[in-house]
Amino acid sequence: MEISLLLEAVYQKYGYDFRQYSQAHIGRRVRNRMALSGINDISQIQSKVLEDKEFAYQLLQDLSITVTEMFRDPEFYKSLRKNVIPILKTYPFIKIWHAGCATGEEAYSMAILLQEEGLYDRTTIYATDFNQLALNRAKEGIFSNKVIKEYTLNYQLMEGKKSFSSYYTSSYDHVIMNQSLKKNIVWANHNLVTDSVFAEVNLILCRNVLIYFDHDLQNKVQKLFYNSLIGGGVLCLGSKESLHFSTLEEKYSVLDKNQRIFKKKY
Ligand SMILES: C[S@@+](CC[C@H](N)C(=O)[O-])C[C@H]1O[C@@H](n2cnc3c(N)ncnc32)[C@H](O)[C@@H]1O
Structure with a gap:
């Protein structure tokens, strides 16, 4: 009370x-x-x-819990490459929304994956959060040396095609992500609870955000995602999140049950 x-x-x-x-x-x-x-x-x-x-x-x-990692859950990124990239390849232009992007690691991971798949130049990534401090850090794309070892391991586990160090420049105690990764990322302040549909997109990633919401709010935000996705668009949730409590469950087919990847039916 x-x-x-x-x-x-x-x-x-x-x-x-x-x-x-x-x-x-x-x-x-x-x-x-x-x-x-x-x-x-x-x-x-x-x-x-x-x-x-x-x-x-x-x-x-x-x-606002902003804990995140680059290539968090490497198996998820392997599944993205296998199950979602082929769908994205069918579009002339691609729009991706990272809802609750925290300090940006997930959006940078996506930019790397898309570069490796030759899709980045035709993609716009919208990376949003309601935490302006986290967004400011995301925009800078500067990460401490302390976490780079772990990010490199994640990248290797997701079977990245290059050396992870080719995506950043090292400085004294930190690294700066390459400008070529930042160029198609639009960082924006957006509150999933109080703001409306953000854009019409081909892919939404909202991982490790809905766990903090009660069931009614999860349902409300799921509606927002459904209305933001084009027919055939893809929704990715976090490992502890699902569509089970959502009234929209039957409006999606499952692309990867374990990795919580769903495709909006036409
Ligand atoms: C644990 S992080 C997840 C980061 C990333 N998606 C990942 O899985 O690594 C959760 C993020 O959700 C954001 N968030 C929480 N409530 C939100 C809301 N109502 N609108 C937008 N972002 C929100 C927090 O600010 C935080 O940055």
């Missing part, structure tokens, strides 16, 4: 709507912020959110 009031306050004052996020996720993150800030009860956090803009934005950051 108190958390509901807190989320209502965040929505009324700042326009960010977390009211239908999973209670377990919100509860965990709010308790964590309370512990870090030495706050003992929820009513205190409510008034702090209303009075202290900086604190409110800190809480918004807490509620």
Whole structure:
């Protein structure tokens, strides 16, 4: 009840709507912020959110989990290459939407895959998130050296065709992704809960985002995806996400059950 009031306050004052996020996720993150800030009860956090803009934005950051990787779940990318690339090859122009792109690794992975398949020049990638800080980092395409070893391994596991290091320039403690990967990516702030259809696209990837939503909100966002996809378009979800609770399940055929890849029926 108190958390509901807190989320209502965040929505009324700042326009960010977390009211239908999973209670377990919100509860965990709010308790964590309370512990870090030495706050003992929820009513205190409510008034702090209303009075202290900086604190409110800190809480918004807490509620948006931006953990991501390049070529996250390499088997998924192998399946994309096998099952989805042949479909994309039939289109003269390709539009792809990464919904909830966090700091951009998924969009850069897609750009690499498309370059290797000779499709990148006819593709526009729309990479969206409601977290502007994450989007700013995504646009820069600068990643710490610490994660590059893991990204390289993922790339090798998905059977990338080149050396992963050919896609970036190394600097002292970080790498900068090649400009040729950035050129067809449009980064945009879009909130899946409060904003409408983004564009008409051939492929949507929304991985590891819907797990934070309750079933009604998942359904609502699934409708948004359905309306954004062309007939025959492809929807990719994360490994813990499915169309099971969606009223739209029968409007898709399954391209890869394990990798959660679905094709919109005509
Ligand atoms: C765990 S990351 C997933 C990143 C990437 N898709 C992946 O699978 O590696 C979840 C992202 O969803 C974003 N997100 C959460 N709620 C959102 C909303 N209502 N609208 C847009 N993005 C949202 C978060 O900001 C975060 O960047």
